Amino acid sequence: ASAISYWHHFTSQSEMASLLKIIGLFQAANTDVAVTQENIPNSEYMAKVSSAVLAGGRPDTAMVIAERFADLTAMEGLIDLTDRVNGWAGKTNFPDNRWTGLSSNGAIYAVPAFAFVDWMYYRTDYFEEAGLAGPPKTFDEFLEACRKLTDPSKGRFAFGMRAGAGGFKYVIDVMEAFGSPIVKDGQPAIDRAAAIEAVTFYSDLFLKEKVVPPSAPNDSYRQIMEAFRTGQTAMLWHHTGSLNEISGAMKQGEQFSTAPMPAGPKAHIARVAYAGNGIMKEDNIEAAWQWVSFWGQTDAAVALLEGTGYFPASAAALQDQRITGNPIYGAAVKTLDFGRLPNNFIGAAGWSENVVNPAFQSVLTGQSTPEQAVDRMTQGLEAALR
Amino acid sequence: MTSSASRYLPFRALGELSETRYWMYLLLLPSLVLILLVIAYPTLYGMAISFREMRLTRPGLDGWVGFKHYAAMWSDPVFWIALKNTVVWVTAAVVLELALGLLTATALNRDLPGTKIFAVLILLPYFLPNVVAGHMWALMLDPRLGVINDILVRMGVLQSYKAWFADPNAALAATILVEAWHGFPFFALLLLAGLKSIPEDLYKAAAVDGAGVAAQLRLITLPMLKTVIAAAVILRVISLVNSPDLLLILTGGGPGDATQVLSLYAFQTAYKEFNFGYASALSVVMFVILMIFAVAYIRMSRITKE
Amino acid sequence: MATLSIKDVRKSYGSVQVLHGVDIELEDGGFLVLLGPSGCGKSTLLNMIAGLDDTSGGDILIGGRSVVDLAPKDRNIAMVFQSYALYPTMSVARNIGFGLEMRGVGADKRKRAVEDAARLLQISHLLDRRPANLSGGQRQRVAMGRAIVRDPELFLFDEPLSNLDAKLRVEMRTEIKRLHERLGTSIVYVTHDQIEAMTLGTKVAVMKGGHIQQLADPRTVYERPANMFVASFIGSPAMNFLPGRLVRDANGVRFEASGVSIAMLAGKPAEISERPVILGMRPEELKVAARDQASVTGVIDVVEPTGPETMVTVQVGDRSVMARVPPRFAGQRNEAIFLAVDPASVNLFDPDTEQRIDI
Amino acid sequence: MATLSIKDVRKSYGSVQVLHGVDIELEDGGFLVLLGPSGCGKSTLLNMIAGLDDTSGGDILIGGRSVVDLAPKDRNIAMVFQSYALYPTMSVARNIGFGLEMRGVGADKRKRAVEDAARLLQISHLLDRRPANLSGGQRQRVAMGRAIVRDPELFLFDEPLSNLDAKLRVEMRTEIKRLHERLGTSIVYVTHDQIEAMTLGTKVAVMKGGHIQQLADPRTVYERPANMFVASFIGSPAMNFLPGRLVRDANGVRFEASGVSIAMLAGKPAEISERPVILGMRPEELKVAARDQASVTGVIDVVEPTGPETMVTVQVGDRSVMARVPPRFAGQRNEAIFLAVDPASVNLFDPDTEQRIDI
Amino acid sequence: MIESKRHRRLIANIATYTVLVSLSAFCIGPMVWMFLTSLKYEADIVTQTMQYIPSRITFDNYVAIWTQSGFPLLIGNSLVVTLLTVTICVVTGTLAAYAFSRFAFRGRDRLMLGYLVVRMFPAVMVIIPLYVVMRGVGLVDSRFGLALAYTSFLLPLFVWMLKGFFDSAPRELESAARIDGSTRLGAMVRIVVPLARNGLVASSVFIAIAAWNEFLFALMLTTGQGSRTWPVGLQLMVGEFQLPWAFWPPAASSASSRSSFSSLSSNEPWFRG
Ligand SMILES: Nc1ncnc2c1ncn2[C@@H]1O[C@H](COP(=O)(O)OP(=O)(O)OP(=O)(O)O)[C@@H](O)[C@H]1O
Ligand SMILES: Nc1ncnc2c1ncn2[C@@H]1O[C@H](COP(=O)(O)OP(=O)(O)OP(=O)(O)O)[C@@H](O)[C@H]1O
Numbered sequence A: 001a002s003a004i005s006y007w008h009h010f011t012s013q014s015e016m017a018s019l020l021k022i023i024g025l026f027q028a029a030n031t032d033v034a035v036t037q038e039n040i041p042n043s044e045y046m047a048k049v050s051s052a053v054l055a056g057g058r059p060d061t062a063m064v065i066a067e068r069f070a071d072l073t074a075m076e077g078l079i080d081l082t083d084r085v086n087g088w089a090g091k092t093n094f095p096d097n098r099w100t101g102l103s104s105n106g107a108i109y110a111v112p113a114f115a116f117v118d119w120m121y122y123r124t125d126y127f128e129e130a131g132l133a134g135p136p137k138t139f140d141e142f143l144e145a146c147r148k149l150t151d152p153s154k155g156r157f158a159f160g161m162r163a164g165a166g167g168f169k170y171v172i173d174v175m176e177a178f179g180s181p182i183v184k185d186g187q188p189a190i191d192r193a194a195a196i197e198a199v200t201f202y203s204d205l206f207l208k209e210k211v212v213p214p215s216a217p218n219d220s221y222r223q224i225m226e227a228f229r230t231g232q233t234a235m236l237w238h239h240t241g242s243l244n245e246i247s248g249a250m251k252q253g254e255q256f257s258t259a260p261m262p263a264g265p266k267a268h269i270a271r272v273a274y275a276g277n278g279i280m281k282e283d284n285i286e287a288a289w290q291w292v293s294f295w296g297q298t299d300a301a302v303a304l305l306e307g308t309g310y311f312p313a314s315a316a317a318l319q320d321q322r323i324t325g326n327p328i329y330g331a332a333v334k335t336l337d338f339g340r341l342p343n344n345f346i347g348a349a350g351w352s353e354n355v356v357n358p359a360f361q362s363v364l365t366g367q368s369t370p371e372q373a374v375d376r377m378t379q380g381l382e383a384a385l386r
Numbered sequence B: 001m002t003s004s005a006s007r008y009l010p011f012r013a014l015g016e017l018s019e020t021r022y023w024m025y026l027l028l029l030p031s032l033v034l035i036l037l038v039i040a041y042p043t044l045y046g047m048a049i050s051f052r053e054m055r056l057t058r059p060g061l062d063g064w065v066g067f068k069h070y071a072a073m074w075s076d077p078v079f080w081i082a083l084k085n086t087v088v089w090v091t092a093a094v095v096l097e098l099a100l101g102l103l104t105a106t107a108l109n110r111d112l113p114g115t116k117i118f119a120v121l122i123l124l125p126y127f128l129p130n131v132v133a134g135h136m137w138a139l140m141l142d143p144r145l146g147v148i149n150d151i152l153v154r155m156g157v158l159q160s161y162k163a164w165f166a167d168p169n170a171a172l173a174a175t176i177l178v179e180a181w182h183g184f185p186f187f188a189l190l191l192l193a194g195l196k197s198i199p200e201d202l203y204k205a206a207a208v209d210g211a212g213v214a215a216q217l218r219l220i221t222l223p224m225l226k227t228v229i230a231a232a233v234i235l236r237v238i239s240l241v242n243s244p245d246l247l248l249i250l251t252g253g254g255p256g257d258a259t260q261v262l263s264l265y266a267f268q269t270a271y272k273e274f275n276f277g278y279a280s281a282l283s284v285v286m287f288v289i290l291m292i293f294a295v296a297y298i299r300m301s302r303i304t305k306e
Numbered sequence C, D: 001m002a003t004l005s006i007k008d009v010r011k012s013y014g015s016v017q018v019l020h021g022v023d024i025e026l027e028d029g030g031f032l033v034l035l036g037p038s039g040c041g042k043s044t045l046l047n048m049i050a051g052l053d054d055t056s057g058g059d060i061l062i063g064g065r066s067v068v069d070l071a072p073k074d075r076n077i078a079m080v081f082q083s084y085a086l087y088p089t090m091s092v093a094r095n096i097g098f099g100l101e102m103r104g105v106g107a108d109k110r111k112r113a114v115e116d117a118a119r120l121l122q123i124s125h126l127l128d129r130r131p132a133n134l135s136g137g138q139r140q141r142v143a144m145g146r147a148i149v150r151d152p153e154l155f156l157f158d159e160p161l162s163n164l165d166a167k168l169r170v171e172m173r174t175e176i177k178r179l180h181e182r183l184g185t186s187i188v189y190v191t192h193d194q195i196e197a198m199t200l201g202t203k204v205a206v207m208k209g210g211h212i213q214q215l216a217d218p219r220t221v222y223e224r225p226a227n228m229f230v231a232s233f234i235g236s237p238a239m240n241f242l243p244g245r246l247v248r249d250a251n252g253v254r255f256e257a258s259g260v261s262i263a264m265l266a267g268k269p270a271e272i273s274e275r276p277v278i279l280g281m282r283p284e285e286l287k288v289a290a291r292d293q294a295s296v297t298g299v300i301d302v303v304e305p306t307g308p309e310t311m312v313t314v315q316v317g318d319r320s321v322m323a324r325v326p327p328r329f330a331g332q333r334n335e336a337i338f339l340a341v342d343p344a345s346v347n348l349f350d351p352d353t354e355q356r357i358d359i
Numbered sequence E: 001m002i003e004s005k006r007h008r009r010l011i012a013n014i015a016t017y018t019v020l021v022s023l024s025a026f027c028i029g030p031m032v033w034m035f036l037t038s039l040k041y042e043a044d045i046v047t048q049t050m051q052y053i054p055s056r057i058t059f060d061n062y063v064a065i066w067t068q069s070g071f072p073l074l075i076g077n078s079l080v081v082t083l084l085t086v087t088i089c090v091v092t093g094t095l096a097a098y099a100f101s102r103f104a105f106r107g108r109d110r111l112m113l114g115y116l117v118v119r120m121f122p123a124v125m126v127i128i129p130l131y132v133v134m135r136g137v138g139l140v141d142s143r144f145g146l147a148l149a150y151t152s153f154l155l156p157l158f159v160w161m162l163k164g165f166f167d168s169a170p171r172e173l174e175s176a177a178r179i180d181g182s183t184r185l186g187a188m189v190r191i192v193v194p195l196a197r198n199g200l201v202a203s204s205v206f207i208a209i210a211a212w213n214e215f216l217f218a219l220m221l222t223t224g225q226g227s228r229t230w231p232v233g234l235q236l237m238v239g240e241f242q243l244p245w246a247f248w249p250p251a252a253s254s255a256s257s258r259s260s261f262s263s264l265s266s267n268e269p270w271f272r273g
């Protein structure tokens, strides 16, 4: 029997429970391999992984999400799995776009396991109250709805904007929706005018329209969730992973529902980020491979979905009755059709967190103009790609 | 000649050694070796990185680059903001902690009945990890669920809940408050010890001489506490400048760069952008600033003399 | 300058009573010494006069005015502490002038006053130093300077000399005496050194356990102690005590003990009955005499020449008696020795109450 | 029991020389007192004898054996400290027995030795207490017990009495004297109290600034001080100094100064020339006399009755002179006073070198 | 107008108690709030109307913290690491502090300052090289390795603190012991160290707290459950997605026990130049 270690950043109760279930399933199928899971706080995950790469002490296998993939491969943290994948029977379950996010220069470094599918939650009861027929389909409709839904006297705001930790993601989404690419062929490609327009639009929700809670500049996951759950906000952009939490707090259908993200003037942006598992060292590669490929099996994927709401990456799993039979997943399934992979260039994570976030926040706090913010993003991007 | 009752030979030999002139150096040896082994190499290595290009995500770029990072720092606006914030944040926090600590120590030093219990209660925050203190206050200052907002609204101080960390100035002030809450017991503890060592007679003499409470504080207590204050301040400044924990949890440097400080900036540069060269240069600058501060401060306050 | 009246002053810390109704009157310009063993309440009493401690009862009047409700600074007193309590962070000049500074005296006037005081105490050359750089005697002078510069109604001294070495103590003692003669301000002076008490005081209050044992001028306290405690506390080496009996014989009243026989009175007053008493004799009252004139007979135990005189410990019966004899005393250990004593100089005490018996 | 030889011992701290070549010989069973003002190097010398400090030069022999290279524990000495240095965490018995314990003496033997020492010092009832619960005098006894129980070759005492009050100091002084007589062990005793030096020592070394000023028996040091420093350092109140001249006249050699005229010698030895000198007179050698017998004439300045005697400060010419007179002295301030002095008891010093002049 | 002295003292006492009560409230208020919060159901926390006193009580959070994270193991690891750190510091630091206190040698002040300088280089940059060193000697992911790392920056603090205490222990006692037959080492062990006991305890508590609460090194130098300490475990539990109420029990209990301990043992001045 061989023992392999597995680093991941599943920390919440539901994530851990699902993980343990998957390990249980794996263990039942592979009695000769023992998996030791080691959980690492999400915010410190890359610090930990990078020092392991730099100073030695890698685990056998590790979880890789799309945003971190480029950095991980760039620091040569992952082992090329192309040959194994090509010889793997399960490969056919994964359409090509599942692999793109986990490949670099044509080489595959990880086996997709699940996906974060971005969508929108909205309060059906508030929409009814405001006389809105359904969820907004475009940014114009979105703005319209925002104005209608906001009622400061009730302490109610239309949209839970995330501009604290992790908020960069939506800033970039809006910029792309307004037609500004970020990176093309490894070169910075921000279209200044479009980007400024996007930042202006997005920040005006807070500054001018005031349809966003005043706490937005520091709101991150927990805050936007709380705002939605306490009824302060009527709309929320996030991914399928938060479905469990929200349906635990309010009634599906009666109080809230889900819809695809609204489309921007130039593009309809919604992220479908495939996460997978890679192998970080050769020592136990056979056992490691068994483990990472196990995540691609339908049972594992569905166990994860049910425990956490994380969508399966495997097309086979998507056909499972447990998904097709549940209407709430409709919006996600629809998103899979047009959704895009997140930006995936080396340094993306650092640039997003260290540049995009503060730059956009400073627009919200009035410390800079959208022009200045876009310039700072462009410069930061140039520095990151240099 | 009989000499020692010790039955164990090694101890006896060591005992005999302790009567030689080398004893003093032998005493220092273990701690010096430990410090040098564990920390000297990493520190020097860490400093050396600042003259190299070292970006984990660009393995190809490795190599010596001289003062490139320092030059880049000169024109990096975030560095200057972080430097300014560091100074503001550390100064404000230390001053506040010192003031609160002095107040506490003075009150506790009156030795009224029950002060022991108050002492225990007041010391509590210092013994919580930064991580805990940070999360605790983040929840209490939460713009929606925060009890502080609720209390302030009930008291009529605020119209509605305030998003403390969404406003640059309020964010800086709030983090300083949290840091003060967490750190002032440290000062209280040290200053109390210092106060206890001031002879009672001095206050009696001052009372007879006609000095009021304020004059006693200004002319006797503070000057007498100088060395204790100096030591406490220097230890505190070092740990504040070096530890990004609390800000990492509370604001992550935001909103904008309103609470960005050097240690946090170095941390993010290293572990988010994987640009170790630049992060190391930032660290070296911090180290140099701290050194200059510490040496000047120790000179000025003469804490190693007396 | 002022009178001081202490009227039935009491003090308790919690349930412990430290002072039990102390009454003292001090004339204007007087020098009151509070003398007593450690812990008898001297400092407590002084602190209450200064206003540093509250009284638990009774009244204190300075210059006829009750001060118990006044803060120390409003009592117009100055105090010198055992530890001197010099402000370590200030120069000598500032230390001396501090009381004036606090009272808002202008810098010029203050400077002059400080310089005058410094001249009087011969510390003018030290004005710029810090207390840490002074010797014990110099510190003592600075502490006194701080007191006199204020020109108060009453000086309070709490064992001001006990941190000095023997030589300096003698010097400073004379200095304080001279200062008192010169300034004429009333003084209350705490000490447990009986020589200081004797040389300085115009009035000595001997205290024990929070009670005044005797309040009188120094000579009375020394020569006619009110009880055995006062007798033994004052005088070094201490008074010799010998238990014995008063007996009446043909010639009058005698004190008798093993090795001792002293004719106390020629007549035989009726009120004096034979009874056990304790005899008290000061060492210096015992003079070496011829065998036939001796009233005390014993054997030499230890001979200690101290320079100006010689101390001889004599075994008398089963008791040790100390005699202070001239410097060039020639006796040897274990030799017999004969001592005479003036009956007028001895004291008698009641063995039970330990109070003085006057006959 | 052993002799002690200190040979040209020197000590520097960095560039500061604290002891400048000290030479002392002490006979077996002798009692050497090191006397001197604060900071003169007494403790330093004692510490070097003990081995607590290294010498910077010279040699120290105990019982003829050089000890400079031995650790304190190997020198077979015992020491009593000013602060007593009792181990606060141990019982009195353990404190006393600690030295034996360290030397591996068995528990039984140790117990007996401790009890013997305790009996000798009358502290048997205290053996179970902690030092914190003892009075000053009791602690002192324990510290002595700790020293004597070891039965060393040499005792070292560093100001063992200076933390006691005056009364206890006298008692303990006698006790130490008795102990020395009984045990006969050689002792080196540091003090700055000249009375202790005089009463205890068989030999007194007066030190100043790291130099020995005089090494002699106590009476010589008191009566024939080698220089003005020794003269003024020993005796309290200090020796009176009067600058004047030696003059030759019809009757012999006289000392003359304003208000003073003392016939020093009847003959006129050729080697004595007229010259300026300083006269030293002990206060107790000045006796109140009739006007025609007086050799010193002056005006009373301060009168201080101390109990057993009275101190009178007399203005003689432009100098103050102190006289020690009998207790019931009747003179008043500003009265004239006439004093006689025995020429044999006075000392003359060279005004320049301050050294003694023998005529 | 003369104000009565008693009156003034009363006012001063009231002011003192006011200060103490409000500062205590300031200090423990947040903790009390966390305690109350820890007893609430999540729905009662994430709600629009603030509940000051929980309307219903649950111990789920406590159960969760105990079962979810191998909590006993975390605490055990923290204990071991803290104990090791304190032991190493006490053994080596006591020697150094004693040397600084008892021997005057050239460059002493400078060396003491040098000890302090060690604390000045940001931990952020030391971690990776330290990791390399630790790996080289096989101490990564071991409790001993972590303790060594802690020692490197806590030792100077310990030495600085302890020196003050040693300075106030009378030298004469040591001399007495040496004359009584101890070696210098013996005198130090038997006499000086017991005398500085309070100071030793206080200094040890100080560094024990620091070791117990340290996060960054613990995170970076350990991976496995076998050596992970509780602040890291705590950060995991809190994570990004969960409300942080569950940490109350370990945090509060450890904090309060230390706090009372050190305030009781810190009655003497530990800092003397
Ligand atoms: N704050 C206090 N609380 C309780 N008891 C006290 C306090 N201050 C003094 N005492 C007690 O009161 C008594 C008298 O103390 P005080 O200081 O007046 O003595 P003292 O005569 O000055 O002695 P010493 O000569 O030692 O200075 C002592 O028994 C002391 O223990
Ligand atoms: N460790 C030291 N470093 C430098 N100088 C010292 C040291 N120890 C003592 N001295 C100096 O040596 C001189 C003699 O000191 P020592 O302690 O022997 O004096 P002492 O005669 O015992 O005085 P005292 O009566 O005050 O105890 C003093 O001037 C002192 O300042």
Ligand SMILES: [Mg+2]
Pocket (backbone or CB within 6 Å): C042, C043, C044
């Ligand atoms: Mg007193």
Ligand SMILES: [Mg+2]
Pocket (backbone or CB within 6 Å): D042, D043, D044
């Ligand atoms: Mg000395």
